[in-house]
Amino acid sequence: xxxxxxxxxxxxxxxxxxxxxxxxxxxxxxxxxxxxxxxxxxxxxxxxxxxxxxxxxxxxxxxxxxxxxxxxxxxxxxxxxxxxxxxxxxxxxxxxxxxxxxxxxxxxxxxxxxxxxxxxxxxxxxxxxxxxxxxxxxxxxxxxxxxxxxxxxxxxxxxxxxxxxxxxxxxxxxxxxxxxxxxxxxxxxxx
Amino acid sequence: xxxxxxxxxxxxxxxxxxxxxxxxxxxxxxxxxxxxxxxxxxxxxxxxxxxxxxxxxxxxxxxxxxxxxxxxxxxxxxxxxxxxxxxxxxxxxxxxxxxxxxxxxxxxxxxxxxxxxxxxxxxxxxxxxxxxxxxxxxxxxxxxxxxxxxxxxxxxxxxxxxxxxxxxxxxxxxxxxxxxxxxxxxxxxxx
Numbered sequence: 001x002x003x004x005x006x007x008x009x010x011x012x013x014x015x016x017x018x019x020x021x022x023x024x025x026x027x028x029x030x031x032x033x034x035x036x037x038x039x040x041x042x043x044x045x046x047x048x049x050x051x052x053x054x055x056x057x058x059x060x061x062x063x064x065x066x067x068x069x070x071x072x073x074x075x076x077x078x079x080x081x082x083x084x085x086x087x088x089x090x091x092x093x094x095x096x097x098x099x100x101x102x103x104x105x106x107x108x109x110x111x112x113x114x115x116x117x118x119x120x121x122x123x124x125x126x127x128x129x130x131x132x133x134x135x136x137x138x139x140x141x142x143x144x145x146x147x148x149x150x151x152x153x154x155x156x157x158x159x160x161x162x163x164x165x166x167x168x169x170x171x172x173x174x175x176x177x178x179x180x181x182x183x184x185x186x187x188x189x190x191x
Numbered sequence: 192x193x194x195x196x197x198x199x200x201x202x203x204x205x206x207x208x209x210x211x212x213x214x215x216x217x218x219x220x221x222x223x224x225x226x227x228x229x230x231x232x233x234x235x236x237x238x239x240x241x242x243x244x245x246x247x248x249x250x251x252x253x254x255x256x257x258x259x260x261x262x263x264x265x266x267x268x269x270x271x272x273x274x275x276x277x278x279x280x281x282x283x284x285x286x287x288x289x290x291x292x293x294x295x296x297x298x299x300x301x302x303x304x305x306x307x308x309x310x311x312x313x314x315x316x317x318x319x320x321x322x323x324x325x326x327x328x329x330x331x332x333x334x335x336x337x338x339x340x341x342x343x344x345x346x347x348x349x350x351x352x353x354x355x356x357x358x359x360x361x362x363x364x365x366x367x368x369x370x371x372x373x374x375x376x377x378x379x380x381x382x
Contacts, residue, residue, distance in 0.1 A: 117357065119357060119358055121358070164357055164358075165357065166308065166310060166355055166356065166357040166360075166363050167310055167312070167355075167365075169357075169363070169365070170364070170365040170368050170369060171362075171363070171364055171365070171369070172357050172360070172362070172363035172364075173361070173362055173363075174358075174360070174361040174362070177361050178361060178362070178381065182381065185380070186377055186380070186381070189376070189377070189380075190369065190373065190377070
């Protein structure tokens with residue numbers, strides 16, 4: 001029997017990771033996000049920085065030279081293959097929450113997924129990332145849009161799915177208006 | 192103080208109208224859909240058939256000759272103006288559910304809206320419309336896609352909003368997978 005898995009895709013700064021973590025706590029099941037990164041680092045020669053940066057995002061350079069991509073597995077492709085294997089293994093172990101990493105696509109036939117997308121408007125996300133992650137050299141909104149574009153490109157390249165397209169998710173919630181707690185309540189109820 | 196209004200946009204055949212009706216019953220507030228049509232007919236020279244056909248859908252001919260549209264108010268424009276007025280009035284009267292008719296856009300500043308989009312995959316919707324509305328001369332999937340395109344065009348023309356785009360809704364639910372009852376539970380809870 002397939003395990004029930006809550007997969008959370010999210011816009012950067014929407015609090016989707018927090019929603020996943022709190023929902024998992026309420027359901028008393030594991031939430032894989034940081035753990036996934038640790039395991040990727042442990043099972044590979046990739047550094048933590050590399051995994052965090054290229055496990056969900058296409059690099060800007062790659063977007064720009066998309067059409068010029070040469071054949072053969074890149075370092076990022078190898079990370080994708082390993083990430084895919086780890087996610088499939090985790091879903092075998094029992095019900096869980098997985099944040100990001102295209103888990104909805106990877107598990108589409110391997111688990112009984114509740115596929116979720118968490119979003120919020122730019123203003124609210126910009127305010128949140130400054131509050132949670134602190135100020136950076138790049139203005140918050142530009143940083144958000146760049147992160148989103150790179151996630152969408154990553155998803156498109158490895159899964160051919162349109163990231164953030166409503167029909168790809170069973171539930172899409174605006175955390176900026178509904179708030180994190182309401183999102184957690186709904187997902188706990190639906191799971 | 193602004194009234195709380197649940198606006199439901201929906202793909203044709205997704206059961207979004209039923210979700211609206213049942214949620215309104217649970218909340219013990221009115222659901223405007225058929226009523227809206229009756230009122231439009233009563234306050235205008237439009238027939239019921241015209242209101243049903245052109246109150247939410249652009250005609251195929253109009254889509255095709257979009258760029259050739261001449262200036263001045265068309266019959267459909269007049270219907271839009273009246274529809275907008277009625278929706279604004281209804282939202283003034285108290286909390287309610289409004290299905291379709293771009294109410295989310297019309298009420299964006301006039302009510303405290305919970306904006307929802309209900310969708311389902313083509314297979315499930317095709318099965319549902321045959322069951323609910325019976326067989327027609329045109330195959331179900333083509334009929335669905337045509338209805339959706341016409342709703343999207345209507346919405347785009349009168350509101351410049353992208354119908355069915357995730358960021359335009361606080362909540363988007365796949366009724367085909369979650370089922371009508373779960374959708375009703377979630378919306379009742381959130382309202």
